[in-house]
Amino acid sequence: MPNYLLALTSLAVSLPLAAQAQQPPALTAQDYARAERFMGYNTQALVDHSMGQPNWLGGDRFWYRVMTAQGSEFVLVDPAHKSKKPAFDHAKLAAGLSAASGKSYEATRLPFRSFAFSPDDKLVLFSSGGKKWQYDTASGQVSADPTPAPSPGAGANARNEIVSPDGQRAAYIQDYNLWMRDTKTNKLTQLTTDGAKDYGYATDNAGWTTSDKPVLLWAPDSRKIATYKQDQRAVSDMYLVTTNVGKPTLKSWKYPLPGDKDIITIERVIVEVEQPKVVKFQMAPDPRRGSLADDISAGNKGFDDVDWSPDGSQLAFVSTSRDHKVEKLRVADAATGNVREVFSETVPTQYESGQGDINWRYLPKTKEVIWYSERDNWGHLYLYDATTGKPKYQITKGNWVVTELLKVDEKARQLYFLADGREPGNPYFTHLYRVGMDGKHLTLLTPEAGNHRISLSPSGRYFLDSYSQPNVPTVSLVRSLDGKLVTPLEKTDISRLTATGWKAPTPITVKGQDAQTDLYGLMFTPTTLDPNKKYPVINYIYPGPQGGSVGSWSFAPARGDHQALAELGFVVVVLEGSCNPLRSKSFHDGCYGNMAENTLADQTAGMRQLAQRYPYIDLSRAGIWGHSGGGLAAASAMFRYPDFFKVGISESGNHDSRNYEDDWGERYIGLLTTQPDGTSNYDSQANATYAKNLKGKLMLAHGLMDNNVPPYNTLLVVEALIKANKTFDLVVFPNAAHGYGAYSDYMTRRRWDYFVRNLAGAETPQDYQLTAKPDPRNATL
Numbered sequence: 001m002p003n004y005l006l007a008l009t010s011l012a013v014s015l016p017l018a019a020q021a022q023q024p025p026a027l028t029a030q031d032y033a034r035a036e037r038f039m040g041y042n043t044q045a046l047v048d049h050s051m052g053q054p055n056w057l058g059g060d061r062f063w064y065r066v067m068t069a070q071g072s073e074f075v076l077v078d079p080a081h082k083s084k085k086p087a088f089d090h091a092k093l094a095a096g097l098s099a100a101s102g103k104s105y106e107a108t109r110l111p112f113r114s115f116a117f118s119p120d121d122k123l124v125l126f127s128s129g130g131k132k133w134q135y136d137t138a139s140g141q142v143s144a145d146p147t148p149a150p151s152p153g154a155g156a157n158a159r160n161e162i163v164s165p166d167g168q169r170a171a172y173i174q175d176y177n178l179w180m181r182d183t184k185t186n187k188l189t190q191l192t193t194d195g196a197k198d199y200g201y202a203t204d205n206a207g208w209t210t211s212d213k214p215v216l217l218w219a220p221d222s223r224k225i226a227t228y229k230q231d232q233r234a235v236s237d238m239y240l241v242t243t244n245v246g247k248p249t250l251k252s253w254k255y256p257l258p259g260d261k262d263i264i265t266i267e268r269v270i271v272e273v274e275q276p277k278v279v280k281f282q283m284a285p286d287p288r289r290g291s292l293a294d295d296i297s298a299g300n301k302g303f304d305d306v307d308w309s310p311d312g313s314q315l316a317f318v319s320t321s322r323d324h325k326v327e328k329l330r331v332a333d334a335a336t337g338n339v340r341e342v343f344s345e346t347v348p349t350q351y352e353s354g355q356g357d358i359n360w361r362y363l364p365k366t367k368e369v370i371w372y373s374e375r376d377n378w379g380h381l382y383l384y385d386a387t388t389g390k391p392k393y394q395i396t397k398g399n400w401v402v403t404e405l406l407k408v409d410e411k412a413r414q415l416y417f418l419a420d421g422r423e424p425g426n427p428y429f430t431h432l433y434r435v436g437m438d439g440k441h442l443t444l445l446t447p448e449a450g451n452h453r454i455s456l457s458p459s460g461r462y463f464l465d466s467y468s469q470p471n472v473p474t475v476s477l478v479r480s481l482d483g484k485l486v487t488p489l490e491k492t493d494i495s496r497l498t499a500t501g502w503k504a505p506t507p508i509t510v511k512g513q514d515a516q517t518d519l520y521g522l523m524f525t526p527t528t529l530d531p532n533k534k535y536p537v538i539n540y541i542y543p544g545p546q547g548g549s550v551g552s553w554s555f556a557p558a559r560g561d562h563q564a565l566a567e568l569g570f571v572v573v574v575l576e577g578s579c580n581p582l583r584s585k586s587f588h589d590g591c592y593g594n595m596a597e598n599t600l601a602d603q604t605a606g607m608r609q610l611a612q613r614y615p616y617i618d619l620s621r622a623g624i625w626g627h628s629g630g631g632l633a634a635a636s637a638m639f640r641y642p643d644f645f646k647v648g649i650s651e652s653g654n655h656d657s658r659n660y661e662d663d664w665g666e667r668y669i670g671l672l673t674t675q676p677d678g679t680s681n682y683d684s685q686a687n688a689t690y691a692k693n694l695k696g697k698l699m700l701a702h703g704l705m706d707n708n709v710p711p712y713n714t715l716l717v718v719e720a721l722i723k724a725n726k727t728f729d730l731v732v733f734p735n736a737a738h739g740y741g742a743y744s745d746y747m748t749r750r751r752w753d754y755f756v757r758n759l760a761g762a763e764t765p766q767d768y769q770l771t772a773k774p775d776p777r778n779a780t781l
Contacts (some may be wrong), residue, residue: 026763027568027756035567036770037500037754038518040558045775046497047557051476051490054464057117060457062464063087066490071108071777074115078485079462079478086113088124090778093135101129111780157181160213162302163221169273171225173214176200178227180273191276195229196286198254201271203230205264206288206295206391206706207238207255207661215296217303219312223274224334226306226315228266240705245735258658258665258682263322264288266296270334271317279337283330289320291327291353291360293546294663299357301726309364316342316362316369324350324667329360329369331386343389345373349592350667354379355403355581356418362386363410370395370404370408370415370437374585381405381415383437395439398422400580403430413437416445416481418454420582425449426507428518428553428582432463432483433565436521445483448475451553462486468555470522471504497557501527504555505563505574510609512578513601517587521575522550522559523610531614536759537571537607538622538644541637542630544597545591545668548580549630561748568752569760571617574612593669595657596640596685598633604644612691623759625649625751627707628738631701632687635717638698639690646696646760649751652706654740655713657686688720697758699729703736729754745770 035041052065063076074087090107095160096495097107105111124135125145131144161170163183170181176195183189193505197199202214216227238255241248248385256263271280276737289697290296290304297303305318312334319328328344345351353359354372359372369384376394379401383392396402400421401704407416416434421427423444429451432497435442448451450467452576462480473492480486490572494502507524512519526535542549551559558564562572577599578590591597603624624645626634638648657665658680665672665682672680683689698721702714711732721728731750733743755765 024761024763027765029765029768031568032749032752032765032768036560038502038563038567039561039772040556041772041774043497043502043557045493045777046500047473047494047501048496049490050464050474050492054455054590056115056458060462061456061458063115064489065113067777068108069496069623069642069774073108074110074112077478077487079457079480080485084487084489088135088137089140092140093142095126096135096140096500097128097133100133100142100144101131103129105780107748107779110299113778113781127390139688153734160211162216164212164218164219165220166222169218169222171202171214171216171218171273173200173202173212173688176203176215178202178216178225178271189273189276190279191225198233198235199229199231200227201269202227202580203232204297205230205232206256206297206663207253207264208664209295210253210707214675217301217306218228219308219334221312223272224312225271225273226268226303226308226317227271228265228268230264230288230607231266235264236260238710240707240710241339243704246644251707253707255702255710256662257660258662258669259680260662263662268317268332270332270337277332281337283338286319286323287574288324291318291320291324291325291351291661291704292358292370294661294667297524301357304355304358307360307362309362314362314364318353318358318360319513320351321413322666323671324352325354327351329371329389331362341389342369342386343384345371347374349589352379352581353404354703357404359402359405359417361405361408365410367505368392370405372405374404377585379403381417393439395437396435396440396442399584399696400427401584403582406432406454406456409460414434416456418452418640423449426469426553427518428520428550428576430553431471432465434483435474445479445481447483453554464489466493466554469548470507470553470555471557473555494557502557502563503527505559508573508575508606508610510575510606513605515605517578519577519602519606520550521573521606523574524562524572526566526569528567529616531616533616534618535571535616536567536623537573537611537617537619537757538755538759539603539605539607539622539624539637540572540574540630541599541626541633542623542628543577543591543600543626543633544629545588545595546581547629548582549574561751565755567751569762570623570755571614573607575599575603575606577606588636590670593681594685595632595665596636598636598686600633600637600641603637604641620760621646623647623649623755625651626653627651629654631655631709631714635687635698635700636690638696639687639693642693647698647755648696649699649701649754650705650714650717651701651747652709653687653700653713653717654709655717656682658682659713659716660709663702672752677723688716691720691726692724693723694724694726694728697729697754699750699754701731701733701750703738703740703743705735706738706739721735745772750755 054062056062059080076087079299094105094107111128112126118313159173161172163170178191178201204211232254235254237252240251268281298558307316315332330340353372361370367386371382381395431443450469452467455464464474476489479488609619631650633652635646637645654660702711
């Protein structure tokens with residue numbers, strides 16, 4: 001054969017082999033299924049003896065449901081007698097219900113999650129199969145609950161009612177007015193009469209969140225209600241349209257934007273309920289602003305920044321300025337509506353009164369006020385004279401932060417509060433403390449290392465303490481108020497989980513962009529990690545500033561899809577950066593006035609350090625993703641750090657604060673002001689401005705019925721990318737809100753696919769279907 005024919009033959013054979021050798025690696029459906037095993041709906045089902053929510057009864061008793069390897073149990077605890085026992089005979093109830101219903105039930109798989117005792121504790125009342133049942137603890141018999149059903153129409157607004165302290169009255173909104181229902185007779189009483197559209201009583205609309213539930217606070221004697229008349233008549237509207245066959249349905253609601261002349265305001269009132277009467281406060285309307293969060297109903301009371309005197313004769317409240325820089329503590333006479341200003345505090349950036357709940361209290365008996373301030377760069381408690389408005393002294397102090405004031409013992413003049421950062425180690429771990437109102441005798445009541453979650457008993461004599469760490473399972477127990485152990489409750493068992501190969505994330509500490517500040521986070525690596533290989537790294541980000549990327553620092557068997565994504569061949573990093581809360585005031589204000597910072601300098605600095613510490617991290621293949629504020633940050637990372645981040649996914653991002661609700665931007669950026677050149681202090685922070693810098697692969701996603709972050713935020717970025725002739729990917733969810741709802745699993749799969757293809761350079765299985773499923777221990781419900 002001629003030499004050239006031999007050469008051609010050789011080439012023909014080698015070309016397919018070369019092409020085969022150059023084909024990218026491929027992940028299979030089995031690889032995705034293995035990763036899916038690490039999703040929360042699979043891992044949670046393998047966790048045993050984790051205590052459920054306490055349900056308080058009289059005398060500080062409580063019951064809770066606990067999951068076991070066999071199913072679940074109901075446990076009754078009596079701290080006064082240091083007892084813990086089954087809430088009832090599970091086997092007898094199962095047998096009785098099986099006989100009464102004709103269906104077979106097991107003691108460990110009872111078909112309900114909640115129950116109630118009769119007043120004499122002789123009956124256990126529960127619902128199952130659409131019917132109400134009662135179990136006689138003495139006879140073991142189960143029979144239909146003979147309690148008559150409510151009369152037709154009674155309690156039609158029950159889901160949106162707020163019940164009075166004595167349980168005899170329930171307030172709700174109807175036709176923009178406040179109404180009351182007698183919970184025993186179902187008699188209805190109209191409390192206000194002049195409410196109108198966009199000018200109604202107790203309206204719950206913060207723009208980004210709305211509901212039909214009233215925002216109010218009952219007086220301790222159940223005879224008065226503190227609320228407001230909300231004026232949003234001149235406020236601009238936001239619009240969304242449905243996707244359907246035929247004409248779309250227009251949704252519109254009041255949604256003010258930064259810089260708008262008119263924002264939502266509230267006219268404070270007290271409503272007397274026995275002989276209905278509205279007492280208007282003698283003052284100008286307040287902006288609908290709160291000292292705790294964007295909304296005035298974000299705390300535990302349902303209506304923030306209001307505090308009744310014990311006798312209901314006075315109402316203390318805080319008025320917050322539009323830009324959150326001025327707080328005025330005032331006291332109103334409940335009978336006349338006369339208002340007295342006690343004192344005010346002005347800050348250069350934004351004031352906040354704590355984390356989780358407001359931390360100020362009005363003490364009329366001693367004519368004092370407990371106030372929260374970050375004036376010394378840390379969140380602490382102060383005591384004020386309520387008559388003169390002058391500060392008496394600082395109660396707590398030090399380089400740590402009070403997060404939530406739980407209990408004020410006026411008689412003993414002691415405070416019980418949660419705080420972060422005082423104990424050695426992770427500054428985000430929460431502990432419970434007691435201190436005298438004079439600032440003396442500060443006492444740690446929960447000494448174990450970890451994040452402590454506290455629930456006080458109704459009397460305040462005991463508290464439940466559940467503590468854990470991200471990599472250490474939860475221990476739950478009851479303590480007396482002095483911190484002494486009363487009764488051990490549960491110790492979370494993860495032996496079934498770890499038997500599957502599951503592992504906890506690795507706590508990490510790095511230095512921030514200043515090379516001095518310690519930053520804390522979690523790192524997720526494949527359970528099959530080969531330290532001799534190189535892995536792409538993905539940064540999950542939620543820059544806040546009202547929260548952070550890690551979220552809870554307690555134990556969890558899954559945190560979103562971080563571990564699942566790691567199983568596909570990535571290292572996933574979650575890092576708290578400056579601008580996030582729970583540290584010093586200066587730390588939290590790191591991005592004030594320029595939300596475009598997004599903690600990104602901290603993130604890149606931290607990832608560089610991790611790559612040096614863990615050589616298997618391939619920093620040349622860095623990705624980033626986030627949702628909402630994280631969506632803003634992820635796109636910003638791709639535009640501002642285009643040589644660092646190669647692949648990004650931006651979900652539901654608030655990309656332009658001029659297009660997001662007024663309170664968030666005006667709180668963290670300041671009021672929108674126009675410069676001499678016609679631009680504003682908000683313009684340069686918009687992601688669309690920097691879209692032309694995109695170099696890597698970017699996916700944008702948004703729900704088209706998102707009433708939190710309207711989809712136009714993402715569409716502005718889309719328009720800028722098109723104008724800049726940039727290639728990108730877009731996923732939209734018709735009729736979906738901020739979190740995508742039923743489309744969430746689809747978004748998760750698309751996220752996996754995008755990183756696998758573009759960051760790892762591998763092929764993905766075709767249209768893998770994630771399947772969320774309930775815990776099998778709840779199968780009978």
